[in-house]
Amino acid sequence: MSxxxxxxxxxxxxxxxxxxxxxxxxxxxxxxxxxxxxxxxxLRMPITDSHKQHLGFTHGGAIASLxxxxxxxxxxxxxxxxxxxxxxxxxxxxxxxxxxxxxxxQVVGSGRSQAVVRADVxxxxxxxxxxxxxxxxxxxxxxx
Amino acid sequence: MSxxxxxxxxxxxxxxxxxxxxxxxxxxxxxxxxxxxxxxxxLRMPITDSHKQHLGFTHGGAIASLxxxxxxxxxxxxxxxxxxxxxxxxxxxxxxxxxxxxxxxQVVGSGRSQAVVRADVxxxxxxxxxxxxxxxxxxxxxxx
Amino acid sequence: MSxxxxxxxxxxxxxxxxxxxxxxxxxxxxxxxxxxxxxxxxLRMPITDSHKQHLGFTHGGAIASLxxxxxxxxxxxxxxxxxxxxxxxxxxxxxxxxxxxxxxxQVVGSGRSQAVVRADVxxxxxxxxxxxxxxxxxxxxxxx
Amino acid sequence: MSxxxxxxxxxxxxxxxxxxxxxxxxxxxxxxxxxxxxxxxxLRMPITDSHKQHLGFTHGGAIASLxxxxxxxxxxxxxxxxxxxxxxxxxxxxxxxxxxxxxxxQVVGSGRSQAVVRADVxxxxxxxxxxxxxxxxxxxxxxx
Numbered sequence: 066m067s068x069x070x071x072x073x074x075x076x077x078x079x080x081x082x083x084x085x086x087x088x089x090x091x092x093x094x095x096x097x098x099x100x101x102x103x104x105x106x107x108l109r110m111p112i113t114d115s116h117k118q119h120l121g122f123t124h125g126g127a128i129a130s131l132x133x134x135x136x137x138x139x140x141x142x143x144x145x146x147x148x149x150x151x152x153x154x155x156x157x158x159x160x161x162x163x164x165x166x167x168x169x170x171q172v173v174g175s176g177r178s179q180a181v182v183r184a185d186v187x188x189x190x191x192x193x194x195x196x197x198x199x200x201x202x203x204x205x206x207x208x209x
Numbered sequence: 210m211s212x213x214x215x216x217x218x219x220x221x222x223x224x225x226x227x228x229x230x231x232x233x234x235x236x237x238x239x240x241x242x243x244x245x246x247x248x249x250x251x252l253r254m255p256i257t258d259s260h261k262q263h264l265g266f267t268h269g270g271a272i273a274s275l276x277x278x279x280x281x282x283x284x285x286x287x288x289x290x291x292x293x294x295x296x297x298x299x300x301x302x303x304x305x306x307x308x309x310x311x312x313x314x315q316v317v318g319s320g321r322s323q324a325v326v327r328a329d330v331x332x333x334x335x336x337x338x339x340x341x342x343x344x345x346x347x348x349x350x351x352x353x
Numbered sequence: 354m355s356x357x358x359x360x361x362x363x364x365x366x367x368x369x370x371x372x373x374x375x376x377x378x379x380x381x382x383x384x385x386x387x388x389x390x391x392x393x394x395x396l397r398m399p400i401t402d403s404h405k406q407h408l409g410f411t412h413g414g415a416i417a418s419l420x421x422x423x424x425x426x427x428x429x430x431x432x433x434x435x436x437x438x439x440x441x442x443x444x445x446x447x448x449x450x451x452x453x454x455x456x457x458x459q460v461v462g463s464g465r466s467q468a469v470v471r472a473d474v475x476x477x478x479x480x481x482x483x484x485x486x487x488x489x490x491x492x493x494x495x496x497x
Numbered sequence: 498m499s500x501x502x503x504x505x506x507x508x509x510x511x512x513x514x515x516x517x518x519x520x521x522x523x524x525x526x527x528x529x530x531x532x533x534x535x536x537x538x539x540l541r542m543p544i545t546d547s548h549k550q551h552l553g554f555t556h557g558g559a560i561a562s563l564x565x566x567x568x569x570x571x572x573x574x575x576x577x578x579x580x581x582x583x584x585x586x587x588x589x590x591x592x593x594x595x596x597x598x599x600x601x602x603q604v605v606g607s608g609r610s611q612a613v614v615r616a617d618v619x620x621x622x623x624x625x626x627x628x629x630x631x632x633x634x635x636x637x638x639x640x641x
Contacts, residue, residue: 087263090271093237119231125294126277127234130270137269150269151611152635154298154442154586156469156491158462173473174446174484178610179583181444181487183471185461196462199469201489203444203584203635295467296491298442298586300613300635302606317617318590318628322466323439325588325631327615329605340606343613345633347440347491347588375551378559381525407519413582414565415522418558425557438557442586 070143074102077142081106085138094127096134104172104180106138111165112188123161123188123197131168132184132200139170140180140204151179153202161197163190178206214287218246221286225250229282238271240278248316248324250282255309256332267305267332267341275312276328276344283314284324284348295323297346305341307334322350358431362390365430369394373426382415384422392460392468394426399453400476411449411476411485419456420472420488427458428468428492439467441490449485451478466494502575506534509574513538517570526559528566536604536612538570543597544620555593555620555629563600564616564632571602572612572636583611585634593629595622610638 072080081101085091094116099107110116110131118124132155141148170184181203188197216224225245229235238260243251254260254275262268276299285292314328325347332341360368369389373379382404387395398404398419406412420443429436458472469491476485504512513533517523526548531539542548542563550556564587573580602616613635620629 084263088268089259089261090268091262093259094270115233115237117233118235119228120291124232124234124274125281126238126270126274129273129277129297130268133270133273147264150301152298152300152584153273154296154489156296156489157294158464158469173487176446181446183487183489199461199471199489201442201444201471201487296440298633300633302608302613317631320590325590327631327633343605343615343633345586345588345615345631372551376556377547377549378556379550381547382558403521403525405521406523407516408579412520412522412562413569414526414558414562417561417565417585418556421558421561435552438589440586440588441561442584444584445582 070103072142077101077103081138091134094130096131098138101138104139104143106135106170108135108138108168109165112161112163123166125157128161128166128186128198129155131166132186132198135168135170135184136182136200136202137204139184140172140182143172143175143180144204144206147207148204149207151203151205153200155198155200157198158196159188161188163188165189166197167194180204214247216286221245221247225282235278238274240275242282245282248283248287250279250314252279252282252312253309256305256307267310269301272301272305272310272330272342273299275310276330276342279312279314279328280326280344280346281348283328284316284326287316287319287324288348288350291351292348293351295347295349297344299342299344301342302340303332305332307332309333310341311338324348358391360430365389365391369426379422382418384419386426389426392427392431394423394458396423396426396456397453400449400451411454413445416445416449416454416474416486417443419454420474420486423456423458423472424470424488424490425492427472428460428470431460431463431468432492432494435495436492437495439491439493441488443486443488445486446484447476449476451476453477454485455482468492502535504574509533509535513570523566526562528563530570533570536571536575538567538602540567540570540600541597544593544595555598557589560593560598560618560630561587563598564618564630567600567602567616568614568632568634569636571616572604572614575604575607575612576636576638579639580636581639583635583637585632587630587632589630590628591620593620595620597621598629599626612636
């Protein structure tokens, strides 16, 4: 499937769900696609015992993984099929303690071969969302 | 257990193994501690189908998770028990295709409450290591 | 002068102007404070020949310097007098060609000893602002 | 002048000196090229009153600027003439107090269109070098 700026959001979503379900790693983490649109993504990951580190908080690696996915699903479609994360940085703000993590990606700008994307990762506890981590990175066109 | 610069490397290793085995997330990823010393760490993660994304490469989130662990195990002991990753950035250089990923963390400098650490993540294929990703981040003293 | 969350914005602005005018480097770059409030800052830097690299664009170092100042002026007051930039990352999106650069900093979250801040750097050309670069970093409490 | 991996180091150095002397911003900061080779660079910046912030330390923006130059001069030649910094991150370790700053860039890996580079920025005081800041970033082929 070829993606570009004219791809309808419904096709985009079908394509994204297909990619996500084809990622064994994302499946192992229980990540689900909530919404996707051109330049935006929302993903959800449950917090189970398997996501935790030794102190009982969500492991920073699991949080970074979810952030990476939100960056890629927000910026990827703008860069065409096969786009990959080139780099990202993440800042942690509070321990991930709760029922689930929700990551929202948003393209802030893009050029011919790169999309610069930000993603906020919220922790959901007792129905209240709080900012747990925030990331910024680059999604690169394949072959660039 | 309280850690400081005088902790013998053997105690450091026992402590690190205890932490790692207490992290369900690291266990799910199959991460093993190869070596640890003051300011240095080496961790290994097998590449199984569960670590992969839809194209058959190791998922960037799994690579970032391993990098995060190498940063924390290198810088954590210098910051005392309970130290956490405050932030990091990672650049991806080549697809993670092979049998295993090996991450080596190295403290490059430290102050009262932070250690700045770098980690190279190698992919091991047919017995040859190649640089797959490289990370730089901050490990923060607890309560700082 | 001691700063905290109850400091009126007018005092905050007076304090910020005093700091900026005491920074020879910021003065050399011609940086001016446009506005400041708790958790937010706006700074402006003219683009003169002195800001340029060999191709005639604003040097990436000048852009990074302005971003660093926007991060520090947004997050600094929340961390108290003497707060410093601990780390930041910047992504460049388009060449800085125009009359001036405008940087807007915004705290996205803060804890006891750190504020995580983002800053967008716009280039102003013919009266139109376009996103030139975007940064994310940490402002640290002094002595932390 | 066209650069590639076969360019002799002497030509590389002549080319780099020409670029640096054509950068008004670098000249304003007094930056000098110490050495350059394929994948490596060393630059020096004097610390004068003009480089300082309000507390008398070298401004973080000046340090980031020097780091940016070291990254670009290390990675640029590998990416061909006209290569630009796409992104970088910097961690600050100690105040820049002394006579000069010395930045050393080193390519850690490269692909078709990007070189990933690290740069250590040392502060030189009373003849002794200490690590002041460390950076990691991407130099991108022009037009990529």
